[in-house]
Amino acid sequence: MTEKQAAVWQVLTDSVTRAIWYWGGAGWGKSYIWVMWLWYMAQRYPGTRWFIGRRELSNLMKTTVNTYYKLGQDYNIPAKFMWRLYKKYNIIRFENGSEILLLDCATQPADPLFTRFGSLELTGGFIDEANEIDEQAVTILKTRIARQKNKEYWLVPKLLCTFNPDQGRVKRTFYTPWKSWTLPPDTVFIPSLATDNDYIDPAYIEQLRNTTDEITKQRLLYWNFDWSGEAGKLFRHDE
Secondary structure, X not given: OOHHHHHHHXXXXXXXXXXXXXXXXXXXXXXXXXXXXXXXXXXXXOOOEEEEEEOOHHHHHHHHHHHHHHHHHHXXXXXXXXXXXXXXXXXXXXXXXXXXXXXXOOOEOOEOOOHHHOOOOEOEEEEOOXXXXXXXHHHHHHHHEOOOOHHHHOOOOOEEEEEOOOOOHHHHHHHHHHXXXXXXXXXXXXXXXXXXXXXXXXXXXXXXXXOOOHHXXXXXXXXXXXXXXXXXXXXXXXX
16 A cells, blocks of 8 residues: 555544545545455455445446456455445445445435435445535435444444545535644544555656646645635635
């Protein structure tokens, strides 16, 4: 693991932290670490139920499946220990009875309160691109973890979220408190840059540096939450 991946892994497997929010610049390996964590937990604790959520299920399927295959190949994991994907139900099932649910977290006009998540019993989970998801969805999913064998295995309910710099909720709720040292004691925010990844192709970093889109460069290369680029704007983002 890289140094930042190791820091994330430490809080993912401790007995204190409940919420892990981290910003990973493009290309630093955030998808790899959460796939590894979910596979590890599902294999180690039979009968547990985890989830992966994203605003669009189609994007989740594309990214999750590819990264999952890469994990298996990198560590020469036998196929029977990896998973079986049941596309009809969007569930990854293991031989030991554990499951990983693939959740579509998009706001639906017929379900503005996300009641479709209200009956889930989950051990823990991960939300990708949390800045794109309605805050109500995150709130509901937080209430559904700690309900599937957490007590039996003494597992702290953990919610892992990743996001890119954003002027909205994630900045107000996590980045700003992190800067002012006011985050709750059971919450961790870990920033990471693409340059923290020792295994990334240097050409990718150079490509980000040379982009003509200054906002993209500030957000994805320098993890600048305060960059605006809206010269002469009449209102602040929150307004």
